[in-house]
Amino acid sequence: MSWKPRIIVVTADPEELLSLSAQLLGADYDVVQGMSIQEAEDEIGRTVPHLIIMDPGLKGFSAESLDHMLKRFSGHAQVPMLYLIGKNGQPEVADFIREGVDDTISRPVSSLELTTRCRSLLRNRQLLGQIRLQEIFLRRKGLKPFSPHKKKPDVLVLEDAGEQRNRIAETLTALKCTTTKVDTPREALELVTHSAPDMVILDILFPEKDGFDLCRYLKGNSATRNIPLLMLTAVPELDNRILGLDFGPDDYLVKPAADLEIQTRIRRLLTRKSGYDRIYSNFQTLIREDLADPFSGYAKEEYFTFYLPEMLQWSRTAVLPLTISVLKLRSVADLQLSAQTLNRSLRGLDTVFRTGDLELVMAFPETPLSKAKHVHQRILSLLENEGLPRESFLMGSVSTPEDGWEPRNLIATMKHRATVDEMGQDRKKRAQGEKVLVLSNNGSGAALARTLFSLGLAGSEAVxxxxxxxxxxxxxxxxxxxxxxxxxxETLKVIRSLPMGKNLPILWKLLNPFTVNEKTLGQLADDYVPHGVEAAYLAHRARQLMARHEDKNNRGRIEGVLNQLVALSESGDPTMRGHANRVAGAAVKLGMRLNLSSEELDTLRHGSHLHDIGKIFVPDSILKKRGMLDPEEYAVMKSHPKVGSAIVREIPFLADALPIIKLHHERADGGGYPEGLVGDQIPLLSRIVTVVDIYDSLITSRSYRPRFSREEAADILLNESEQGMWDSYLVDQFMRMINTQ
Incomplete structure (x- = not known):
C-alpha cells in the first residue's frame, strides 16, 4: 500500500464529514474522521497527522490545547490546521490562526478549493521544515542565520473590479503592506520585471490577455518563480487550469471573498515568500563560508551529512517517507547542465547537494517509493532531452521506510545501486560501442569497418x-x-552541407600519397592520416579526434553557461550591463600593448570577462543600494571575488584565470581584499584587470553616484596611482592606450 498524507477531519455535521472525506479520498489523501474534540485528540495520540481540518465551533475546542498536544506527540508544533467557517466569516477564528501555518475555508466547501487549500498548507509545512534545518546547521557552525528586515511587504494588485480591489487594498493596509495597483497584465509584467514585489494578486480574465499568461511567464522564469501569486476568480469550477500549479497560481480566492479569507490567504503567501527569502539568504552564507558550491548552486557534502540524519528523524517522527538519489556524471560540463535542468524541474522544496567532484545527491521529502519511480523517470527524460545521453550519467536511489532509517546504510545502498547502474551502462556501451561511420570512395568501406570493429571500435559501420x-x-x-x-x-563539401555533417568530426584517410594543406583541412576535415598507415594507427587517431571533439563540446557548453551567469550577475543592476565585456576587451588590448603571449592573452580574456561573476550571489538590495553600505553589507560585497573563483575553480581550462577573479580587488599598497597582498605579490594579469575595471567603473553611472567624464576618471586613476594604490606603470600604459584610440 503506497504512502499518502494523513488528514484528520473533525466536524459534528455527518453529511459534511462524509462529503469532505469523499473529496479528500478522491484527491489521494489518507483520511481519518472525527465528530468531536475528544475523537480528534484520540487520533492524534495514535498517529500524528500531517494536516487537521477542524470546525472551530465544536464544543470544547481550544486551539492552544490542541497545538500543545501536537507538539507533545510530534516533537514540533508545525501541523497546519484548516478551519471550516461560515460564508460570512467568523472573526473570532482570526485570534488563534498561526500566521503562515493555518488557513480557513468557507462553507459550502468545493472540491477544487479544498484540495488547493490542503496542498498549499502542506507545502508551507515543508518550507518551514527546510528553514529549521538550515538555521540549526548555521548555528552549529557558529554562523548567524538570516534575520528578515522589518520592511513593509510590497504587493502588486492586478484587478479590474473596483469594489473587490478596494477591499483587498484595505486588507493590505491593515496588514501593513505597500500596495501597487495596475489595470493591465502588461503594466504588471513591466513592474515585476524591473522591481520584483513580495506578492502578486491578479484576476483571471482581462480583455487583452488572461491572468494565466502572466502566471506562465512568472512561474517559468527562475528570477520570479518564488513570487507568490494569488488568483481571483468568479467561477473556479469552470477553470480547471487553477490546478495546473506548474505554471499556475500558488492559491486563489473566489469572488466575493470574506475579509478573513483574504487576510489569511495573503498572510500565508507572504510567509511563504519570506521563507524563500530566508532560505536564499542563508544559502548565501553557506557559499561565503565555502559550505556550498557556487558553480552548481548546491550545498556541499558537509551539509548533506548533517541534513540526512536530521531529515530522517523528522520524517520518521512525523510518519513521512523520504527518497534520496545519487546522480553521477562524467564531466564538469555534464554536471553543470544537470544542475540547470534540476533547478528548472524539481519542486521548490526538493533539495540537491554536491557530494563529490562529479556527484549530486537529491533528497525528495514526502516522496514514497511508488512516486519516486515516476520522479526518476521524469529526471532521466529531462536530462536526455537536454542532450545528455543515458550512458553519460548513473543513478541509484533509496526510500524510507522500505530501505530502513539508518543514514550510513542508506548511503551505502544508494551508491551500490548506482554501481549496478554503471555496470549495466558499461555493458550496454561495450555492446554498442562508439558510432563510427566509414565512407569509402573505392568500395572498401565494409572491409575497413570490420577491421575497425575488430580493433575495439565496436560501433563501426559502412555507409x-x-x-x-x-x-x-x-x-x-x-x-x-x-x-x-x-x-x-568534393565529398567533404557535400557532407558538410548536410544536417548531420555540420558539426560531425571527420577524419580523412588518404588513398594516395599527397598532403592536405591547413586551409583545406580547416574548411573540410578535422584531421587526416596519410596513405599507407596501419589500421591500428587509424583507430588510434580516430579515438584521439573523438576525445578532442568531446573536450571542445564540453568547453563550449561550460563557456555558454558561464556567459549566462555573467549576464545574470549584471542583470540585477542595469548600470552594470556590458561591464564584463568592456573590461575584457580593454584588458586584452592592454595585454597586447604589453606584448603578452597568446596563452597569457587567452587567460586574460577569460579572467577579465568572469572577474565579477561572484556578484550573482550578492543580493540586489546591496547592489542597488543608493547610500553607503553598512559593515555587514560591505562584508557580503567583499565576498564576491572568493565566491567567483569558487564558481570556476573546478574547470580545468580556467585554472590560470583564477587569480584574476580572486585578486582583482587587491591594491598595490596592501589595502585591498580578500588577501591584502602588496605590490608584485599581486599577479600581473590581476593588476591589469584592476586598472581597467576601476576606469570602466568610474565612467559608468552607479546606483550611489553619477558617472565621471573620461577626463575626470583619468585624473582620479592617475592621482590614486601616485598615492601607491595601483601599479603606476600599468596605469601609464593604459592612459597611453586610451589616448591613442
Whole structure:
C-alpha cells in the first residue's frame, strides 16, 4: 500500500464529514474522521497527522490545547490546521490562526478549493521544515542565520473590479503592506520585471490577455518563480487550469471573498515568500563560508551529512517517507547542465547537494517509493532531452521506510545501486560501442569497418553518401572518409552541407600519397592520416579526434553557461550591463600593448570577462543600494571575488584565470581584499584587470553616484596611482592606450 498524507477531519455535521472525506479520498489523501474534540485528540495520540481540518465551533475546542498536544506527540508544533467557517466569516477564528501555518475555508466547501487549500498548507509545512534545518546547521557552525528586515511587504494588485480591489487594498493596509495597483497584465509584467514585489494578486480574465499568461511567464522564469501569486476568480469550477500549479497560481480566492479569507490567504503567501527569502539568504552564507558550491548552486557534502540524519528523524517522527538519489556524471560540463535542468524541474522544496567532484545527491521529502519511480523517470527524460545521453550519467536511489532509517546504510545502498547502474551502462556501451561511420570512395568501406570493429571500435559501420543524406540530423561520434584528393574534397563539401555533417568530426584517410594543406583541412576535415598507415594507427587517431571533439563540446557548453551567469550577475543592476565585456576587451588590448603571449592573452580574456561573476550571489538590495553600505553589507560585497573563483575553480581550462577573479580587488599598497597582498605579490594579469575595471567603473553611472567624464576618471586613476594604490606603470600604459584610440 503506497504512502499518502494523513488528514484528520473533525466536524459534528455527518453529511459534511462524509462529503469532505469523499473529496479528500478522491484527491489521494489518507483520511481519518472525527465528530468531536475528544475523537480528534484520540487520533492524534495514535498517529500524528500531517494536516487537521477542524470546525472551530465544536464544543470544547481550544486551539492552544490542541497545538500543545501536537507538539507533545510530534516533537514540533508545525501541523497546519484548516478551519471550516461560515460564508460570512467568523472573526473570532482570526485570534488563534498561526500566521503562515493555518488557513480557513468557507462553507459550502468545493472540491477544487479544498484540495488547493490542503496542498498549499502542506507545502508551507515543508518550507518551514527546510528553514529549521538550515538555521540549526548555521548555528552549529557558529554562523548567524538570516534575520528578515522589518520592511513593509510590497504587493502588486492586478484587478479590474473596483469594489473587490478596494477591499483587498484595505486588507493590505491593515496588514501593513505597500500596495501597487495596475489595470493591465502588461503594466504588471513591466513592474515585476524591473522591481520584483513580495506578492502578486491578479484576476483571471482581462480583455487583452488572461491572468494565466502572466502566471506562465512568472512561474517559468527562475528570477520570479518564488513570487507568490494569488488568483481571483468568479467561477473556479469552470477553470480547471487553477490546478495546473506548474505554471499556475500558488492559491486563489473566489469572488466575493470574506475579509478573513483574504487576510489569511495573503498572510500565508507572504510567509511563504519570506521563507524563500530566508532560505536564499542563508544559502548565501553557506557559499561565503565555502559550505556550498557556487558553480552548481548546491550545498556541499558537509551539509548533506548533517541534513540526512536530521531529515530522517523528522520524517520518521512525523510518519513521512523520504527518497534520496545519487546522480553521477562524467564531466564538469555534464554536471553543470544537470544542475540547470534540476533547478528548472524539481519542486521548490526538493533539495540537491554536491557530494563529490562529479556527484549530486537529491533528497525528495514526502516522496514514497511508488512516486519516486515516476520522479526518476521524469529526471532521466529531462536530462536526455537536454542532450545528455543515458550512458553519460548513473543513478541509484533509496526510500524510507522500505530501505530502513539508518543514514550510513542508506548511503551505502544508494551508491551500490548506482554501481549496478554503471555496470549495466558499461555493458550496454561495450555492446554498442562508439558510432563510427566509414565512407569509402573505392568500395572498401565494409572491409575497413570490420577491421575497425575488430580493433575495439565496436560501433563501426559502412555507409554511402546517400545514407548520410537520408540520416537527417542523426548523431554519430565520427566519420572516417577514405578517398583520394580531388574526389575527397568534393565529398567533404557535400557532407558538410548536410544536417548531420555540420558539426560531425571527420577524419580523412588518404588513398594516395599527397598532403592536405591547413586551409583545406580547416574548411573540410578535422584531421587526416596519410596513405599507407596501419589500421591500428587509424583507430588510434580516430579515438584521439573523438576525445578532442568531446573536450571542445564540453568547453563550449561550460563557456555558454558561464556567459549566462555573467549576464545574470549584471542583470540585477542595469548600470552594470556590458561591464564584463568592456573590461575584457580593454584588458586584452592592454595585454597586447604589453606584448603578452597568446596563452597569457587567452587567460586574460577569460579572467577579465568572469572577474565579477561572484556578484550573482550578492543580493540586489546591496547592489542597488543608493547610500553607503553598512559593515555587514560591505562584508557580503567583499565576498564576491572568493565566491567567483569558487564558481570556476573546478574547470580545468580556467585554472590560470583564477587569480584574476580572486585578486582583482587587491591594491598595490596592501589595502585591498580578500588577501591584502602588496605590490608584485599581486599577479600581473590581476593588476591589469584592476586598472581597467576601476576606469570602466568610474565612467559608468552607479546606483550611489553619477558617472565621471573620461577626463575626470583619468585624473582620479592617475592621482590614486601616485598615492601607491595601483601599479603606476600599468596605469601609464593604459592612459597611453586610451589616448591613442
Amino acid at each position: 554511402t553518401i546517400d545514407d548520410l543524406k537520408e540520416a537527417g540530423s542523426q548523431f554519430a561520434d565520427i566519420l572516417i572518409l577514405e578517398s583520394d584528393k580531388d574526389q575527397g574534397a
